[in-house]
Structure formats: structure tokens, C-alpha cells
Amino acid sequence: MTAQVQQIFTFENVEQQTKLLGVNDNFLQLIEEGLTVRLHARGDQMTISGDEDKVPLAKAVLRELTRLIKHQINISDTDVVSAITMAQRGTLEYFGDLYSEVLIRDNKGRSVHVKNFGQRQYVQSIRKNDVTFGIGPAGTGKTFLAVVMAISALKRGDVERIIITRPAVEAGESLGFLPGDLKEKVDPYMRPIYDAMNALIGAEQTQRLMERGVVEIAPLAYMRGRTLDDAFIILDEAQNTTNQQMKMFLTRFGFGSKMIINGDISQIDLPYGAKSGLISVQRILKDVNHVSFIHFGSADVVRHPVVGLIVGAYEAAENKLAELKKEQIN
DSSP: OOOEEEEEEEOSSHHHHHHHHOGGGHHHHHHHHHHTEEEEEETTEEEEEEETTTHHHHHHHHHHHHHHHHTTOOOOHHHHHHHHHHHHHTOGGGTGGGGSSOOEEOTTSOEEOOOSHHHHHHHHHHHHOSEEEEEOOTTSSHHHHHHHHHHHHHHHTSOSEEEEEEOOOOSSSOOOSOOSSHHHHHHHHHHHHHHHHHHHHOHHHHHHHHHTTSEEEEEGGGGTTOOBOSEEEEEOSGGGOOHHHHHHHHTTBOTTOEEEEEEOTTSOOSOTTOOOHHHHHHHHSTTOTTEEEEEOOGGGOOSOHHHHHHHHHHHHHHHHHHHHHHHHHO
């Protein structure tokens, strides 16, 4: 049985304490759940109780978050989750480095940073390569960061427009014939994209850019026959493309453009028997210059820690099933 220990963390002032605890102590709850420790704040001190290998991690997480606060960075749930994850992986010493660069400022003036090493690799790949594939589970920030990089490129004048698309494939359920014009029919599929755009530049600015044609959000089928020059092009939910659709999309690439293809191959909604273009393309383009593949895992999830646990559980179950099938074949 692991020995139980206690350590004390001391707050330097009330403002630091308030920001470190979070609204209704929600940051403390995240640390407790993520590292299986108990935190109790009283006065200017916090008692950390738990297993002897977990308590030092929790204290280190609190120290790193305190450093962000001292640099006038308003921490959020995702910052706390990122610190917890890096502590568990033994990479917490690099946590502060993630905040050394501001990718963009959102609609409320808040700085947007990468949240983990996987996201940093992803951003660096986008800058370096013409075509970047982001492959991994939900909650790893693939879509949001792609939109961040697109808006940043547009503001710098590197591209003249942003084109965002995805296949209109329903997630395992039939929605029937949706009412309204094309935009109204497509909007439900594009909601994650709109959410990211609205958070970064505001709903009004997003609408204005769309009306001017600077930002185009459309189904994948509308990409056929086009050549996309001077554009930042994002294909989301790419696991739901067929091989033919993937080839069609990739060959739209034009001069002065960047292309990002994101997807989660564990959540394919194609009809039974159809092969995902996102799976095939990794084999087909693995040796092509200026094309990069970034793989995210459950440890890169920046949503609630439970999401990472759920993803990890599904990955373990799928790996076990694959092993059983392999044994049966042998």
C-alpha cells in the first residue's frame, strides 16, 4: 500500500489565491480528480494530502500555475488540465515554455497559446509544411488550432481567404431532410467551426468576412473542380472522407496556400464497407515532401480529465479487440 503524506502550499496574496482556486474552487476539483489527491485551502495555506507519489505532483502543478498568474496570464480549465497531464508524463518542467508565444488574441483580448507538446508540434508543422494532417481523438484542439492559424495567416496577409470544409456525413443517426436554404442545411455540420471562429473574432466579424467571401464554409462536395490559390484551407472530420474524396480535396491545393486535414480515425461514420480516406492517405503520402502527419493521443486531450480517461479506455478496448482478432487469425 502506498504511503499517505501531506504537504503545504502557501499563497503569496489573496489575488493569487482567488485565481488559483478558480470559480467555486473548480480548479482545485480538477487537480483532485486528475491526480487523486485531496486539497484543502484555509487562510493563506493549502494542505495537499494523498499518495506519496501524487502529492509532490499536485504541489508542482500549483507552482507552475502560480507562475502563469505572476505573468498576468488568466488561467482556464484547459491550462489546469494541461499542467496535470504534463505532470503525469514527467514533462511539467516545459509547461511554462508553452506560454512563451502568443498565437493570437481572441475576441475578448485573451492570449491564445498551445496547451501541450502535441499542440506545439502541430503548430510548428503547419508553419513549416504546405499540408499538415492532424490525427487524433476529440478534445485535442485540432479544429480550434487550425482556425487560429488560419485567422493569424489572414491577419498577417499571408493568405487572401480562409476556406473551411467537411464531409456532410451524419454521426450514426439519420437527421432526415433538413429545412431551409443551403446555408441552413449545412450549418449543423459546421457548428464546431462557427464556435471557433466566433470565439476568436466574434460572431459579427465572422458574418462580415463570410458575406465578403473572405471566409468560406462549405460542404466538401463544393470543392470539386476548383483550384484554391492564396488560401488557408481546412478539412475537418476527414475520417469521413472516402479515398476518392480525399484525393479530390488534396488536388485542389494551389499556389500560396496552406492546407490542414483533421480527423479522428476512431470515429468513422461512413457506411459499412466504405474505406476512410484518412486511413489510406497516411500510407500513400508518408514519403511525400512538404506533407506532415501529427498524431495526437489521449494524453493530448485538453478537455475535462474524464474525457482523456474515456478516450484511453476506448483505445485500450480497441487494442485488446485487435489482439484477439490477430490471435484468432494465427
